[in-house]
């Protein structure tokens with residue numbers, strides 16, 4: 001079984017659900033507490049043993065590349081003002097030189113097309129894919145768990161979570177087959193099915209390990225939903241000749257590409273920090289009390 005060494009993080013989407021903020025700021029740079037959304041995915045990937053990250057970027061995304069670079073003026077200022085802890089924290093977040101590549105998706109033609117753009121840098125080996133707007137919370141990190149199942153089964157592995165059965169039409173849903181290691185075999189993959197047609201309520205949560213044969217399928221993939229080149233469509237074709245497995249995530253993924261998910265993530269990460277838990281909890285309780293009083297008065 002070939003080791004998974006590289007990860008693709010696509011960041012070239014337009015982020016229309018977050019307009020107007022995303023007119024001039026990539027949604028991947030929106031901060032959850034004090035770190036941009038994309039930093040969480042990068043940490044998760046390196047913690048899971050990934051050695052090289054390929055970012056698929058586009059116009060107006062240069063700020064992401066700059067973010068993962070040294071900032072001499074800032075370092076100088078922190079040194080002069082004796083802010084050693086902050087300096088060390090900043091330096092520890094920086095990927096090792098040479099451990100990142102940035103390639104261009106000239107126009108956002110869909111997630112499948114973004115992944116296809118990484119084909120030359122990935123080459124002929126299995127790779128991880130992390131959608132950075134999906135932020136992993138709790139457990140050992142979603143990609144680490146997905147890699148565990150890959151080491152047990154090989155093939156292609158998708159991380160999944162359960163949604164409310166009435167909400168399957170919001171997600172990519174997989175069918176549950178027999179148990180395999182810490183997960184199960186995937187029997188079907190359906191994009192946004194109505195509850196009556198959904199093969200289960202396990203939804204694809206934004207972490208994948210894929211075999212390189214996906215690239216040739218993406219290269220001739222017809223446009224699908226939203227007139228975009230859809231990754232799920234190519235995965236369905238790949239599943240005719242290769243196995244797919246699903247790893248249920250033991251933590252929780254927040255969809256920071258949606259406003260509600262982003263607010264939820266901000267609260268969850270703040271409450272998980274010892275330095276913030278107390279005041280944030282107090283603030284939330286005060287908000288709820290005042291909201292309830294207003295509702296009673298209305």
Ligand code: UTP
Pocket residue numbers: 010011012013014015016017018028056105107108109110111113114131132133257
């Ligand atoms: P999304 O579908 O969540 O991103 O793609 P989006 O299209 O930017 O968002 P909305 O729906 O308009 O608000 C998941 C990830 O894939 C990237 C996005 O940047 C995001 O991180 N992506 C998507 C690309 O890199 N290229 C694409 O063509 C589409």
